Amino acid sequence: MTEPIEGQVMVRAENLHRSYGGSGGATTRRAGGRGTSRAAGTSALAVHALRGASLEVARGELVAVKGRSGAGKTTLLHLIGGLDTPDQGRVVVDGTDLADLGERELLELRRDRVGFVFQSFGLIPLLTAAENVGVPLRLRGADPRERDERVALLLALVGLTDHAAQRPGELSGGQQQRVALARALANRPALLIADEPTAQLDAETGFAVMELLRTVVRSEGTTALVATHDPQLLDLADRVVELSDGRIVETETA
Template sequence: MTARPAGDEQGRPTAGTTAPLVTVEGVRKVYKSGPKEVVALRDVSFEAYPGELIAIRGRSGSGKTTLLNQIGGLDRPDAGRVVVAGHVVTELPETGLLELRRDVIGFVFQSFGLIPVLSAAENVGVPMRLSRTPAAERDERVRMLLSLVGLDKHVNQRPYELSGGQQQRVAIARALANRPKLLIADEPTGQLDSQTGRQIMQLLRALVRSEGVTALVATHDPALMTLADRVLQLHDGTLATADPLPAPA
């Protein structure tokens, strides 16, 4: 297993001594549609390292969401193995998966998934309420995270009072609430215009650096590829390429 250190002068991973945070080994997923079988993932293997932002690229139906679901413990593969932060995701019972998703992995979805009746601050605080974080600590982290994503003046606004880009920023802050080691983002810019989408990707890249997390971001937008440390290309469920580090944007 290849190891890498924290990063180079730009903060990007380079060859060295850091162990991978995520290891995917020979993952295969098949869905049945009547008498037919659809192979969503075909023996996919790769590693992701601490402080790395990896873009997973592919057309609709290429297997991006399916792959993220296996890594995040939202679904189980038919074959293969997934390890996240030392946890063998593919062997965890449901209680273990719930703890993993609460304490180790943060999720950001295309649809934002905010609770409409709650303010921005209250939405960000939900994961910490579930983990029973003390109120004073929770309130302080909510303030810090909303400031970090540039929404310190919108703490009391509800989702319908915010733009799409602002709602996604709240969703990102919420995903970081419990200090996850891994951030999984499935088409986080899919409902946003190109300029706002690029701002969200730039924010994710900055947060990977400042919060020290690893991020896996599924996207079909080639304009966003240069903001990633690496690009994984999925084609019909097969990992076609693992691109080298691009030049910084």
């Protein structure tokens, strides 16, 4: 079992601010043409999703982010995963400052070093479970034999070997989320980001998926950041971070 490596930071998020809406937040290119930044001023109509949130996650750590709807959990995960850009603040993932990356480099980081699991599953309906898991490997141009071996390993890891040839519509919600988890791990990401991965599942299935996520993270040696509103799932994390009104207000060992 992989344990968090003390003193080695996988994620460092510093003083993150992010607002949506309003008329004062113009977007500009960063110096040198790499990345983007936004003017700090926003109108009174802007929604302030994050207000100076800071967070560090150690390598091998499974951190749960809790908070009410609208607390800023999804925004925090999107900024850390390079899906969005902060108005202010800094995000460093696996030693890379995201502000130094251009659009192509961000795409490569999301493809090769960060895995995503969302509550909506996001599977391609016409593809089988095995084909869905193999999509990231095809995009990377992996050798077909390597791809097939990795897909088989991951399907076995999530307990779906016997369902490899089934399409998403033939699988239960819990099985679809297991396929999504396997797909997120296809390229052996350094960081796994899961945004409310059990929100569409019943309590029992959701707990089973979260237990599986913890087991898979440990076996793969991956760092994970998971947003959840379900108190039953928090005990499965190494540490729990609470967001309230866009700020991190509490950090505790689960």
